[in-house]
Amino acid sequence: MEITLPLIKIAAISLATLGSAIILKPAALVIRDYLLWKAIKSYLKRSKFEYRAMRYAASRAAFLQLNDEGELIAEHNKKPTRYWLEDQEISKEEFARRKKEIESARSDSLQLLLKINKEKAIIGSILRHFDQSEGNPIPEIVKDFEERFYPSNA
Structure with a gap:
């Protein structure tokens, strides 16, 4: 049994993974920073x-x-x-x-x-x-x- 993967599918999956990493990582960092500062401000207010x-x-x-x-x-x-x-x-x-x-x-x-x-x-x-x-x-x-x-x- 031979497994064949077309090069175009591999390239498309690689580009999709790379693209999502380029977009999602900065978005995740922005959300993390926003939630961090919101938590700090909330702590300062509650305490x-x-x-x-x-x-x-x-x-x-x-x-x-x-x-x-x-x-x-x-x-x-x-x-x-x-x-x-x-x-x-x-x-x-x-x-x-x-x-x-x-x-x-x-x-x-x-x-x-x-x-x-x-x-x-x-x-x-x-x-x-x-x-x-x-x-x-x-x-x-x-x-x-x-x-x-x-x-x-x-």
Whole structure:
């Protein structure tokens, strides 16, 4: 039994396969990229990332503003202990209140920054895996909120 395949049929099948590969592969990549960005945007919206970025920028601005007001100093070598804000003497209660505000703003901003950096790393690695030339959207979102809350620092 002899098998004969006409050369024209082989050429036609080869061209059809090549043509579909030329058309379908780029179309599949475009669809994949579209779905990837749609998933990233959906995640950022569902996870309330913008709210976290806004809270981070607000707590960082509060921390920077409190630090700009001056350094808190406690003189323990004299009796009674004296408390200073730059050159101005303040009460022990005012000193404790300001110190608590500074620590609260600092710890809030650091905790939020850790979460933001974790999400930034995860999304960045996903984008690198899929060879996306567009940058990670997280730094731009955070920078936008920082400029809103503390324009002189951005």
